[in-house]
Amino acid sequence: MDQFTNAHRPLYEVKANLFKGLAHPVRVRVLEVLASADHVSVADLLSDTGLEASHLSQHLAVLRRHNLVVAERRASQVFYRLAYPQVADLLAISxxxxxxxxxNTQQQLDSTINLADAVAPRGPDSTSTS
Amino acid sequence: MDQFTNAHRPLYEVKANLFKGLAHPVRVRVLEVLASADHVSVADLLSDTGLEASHLSQHLAVLRRHNLVVAERRASQVFYRLAYPQVADLLAISxxxxxxxxxNTQQQLDSTINLADAVAPRGPDSTSTS
DNA sequence: CAACGATATGATGAATTTATTCATTCATAA
DNA sequence: TTATGAATGAATAAATTCATCATATCGTTG
Structure with a gap:
């Protein structure tokens, strides 16, 4: 039932679950805003993304349940920030x-086009497959 | 339609798509094996994971489409390896x-238990006049 | 070539996730 | 108190993903 009770489960399941939390454009977008600006209000996120309020809120709830962000209330507005710096690291590495x-895939495309007729490929790592 | 044609799409969509590729226990497991052992045959992955062949193969196909792994045929067996070292980095950081x-959540749980009695809960009834 | 072992692909229903609508809570102001 | 703006939460249909089965393809061996 509760996939968010991370304790006592194989690490690869927990890890997959973490990636699930990241696996949506809206959520990535929110996290990237938080990574660069930290401490952003829902209102700002709304105007940044142009989403419907409840839609954004739903994704914020997902991020909260995954412990990726922290919400803080300040006088009728709610501010979000990344819960851990590693979240930003994850985004940077990705x-x-x-x-x-x-x-790489662009290069592959290019060479595919180039030898559209005959010769030996010159891929980035092809060590003389002659 | 083709979510794997990464070109010319907002980066946050492409990124979310990458995380989607990582968002399954079987795939995380496979990637972790490849990160530590590099160059592993499907047969080995099969015995390691105990999965059904076609099930594993399907997940390998997902990983291939996401350009996370590379398959190489060597005499009737297929070997997989990580396509980029950053994939291992991603796993490590996660x-x-x-x-x-x-x-952190364990700590929070602990303190929640500690003050499990003293806190005055908010309620619609006004009987809480101390 | 035919048969076999090793992988991959296709098709299907079950399970999960997403986008949307409507209703609700919280905090401030009148 | 009631009204109002900000944000969340439930409910649901559409879209996506997963697990399983059956079938197909690729290399090697006879």
Missing amino acids: RQLLVDILQ | RQLLVDILQ
Whole structure:
């Protein structure tokens, strides 16, 4: 029932669950705003993202349940911040990874086009497959 | 339609998509094996995980589509390895984060138990005149 | 070539997640 | 108190993902 009671479960399940918490564009967007600006009000998130209030709120609830963010009330407004700095690290590394992936797949595309007729491929790591 | 054609989409969508690729226990497990042992055959993954062949294969396909692993055929067997070292980094940081989260929530639980009696709960009835 | 072992793919219903609508709570102001 | 703005929460249909079964493909061996 409760997938958020992380204790006493195989680590790979808990880890997969963490990634589930990150696996939505809205939530990534929110986390990125929080990573760069820290301490942001729901109102600001709303205008930043252009989402419907309840939709955003639902995703904020997911982030809270996953212990990725912390909410704090300050006079009729609610402010969010990242619960742990590693969340920002995760986002940073995933960006690095994506840059590498995009570069690489772009290269592959290019070479595929280049040898559209014949010769031996010159991939980034192809060590003389002759 | 094709969520794997990463080009020309907002980065937060691509990033969320990456996390989706990581968001399953079987896939995390496979990636962790590859992170520690690199270059592992499907047969080994099968015996390691005890999964049904087609089930594992399906998850391997997901990992391939997300460009997280690379498959290489060597004489009737297929070997997998991580496509990028950052994938291992991602796993490592997520473990760190989870350790922190678990520590923290455990502490919170403890203190909650400690003051389980004294706190005055808010209620609709006004019988709480001390 | 045919048969076999090793992987991969397709198709299906079950389970989960998402987007939306409506209703509710909380805090301040009148 | 009632009204109002800010944010959350429930309920539900649509979309997605998962697990399982059956079938297909790729290499090797006979």
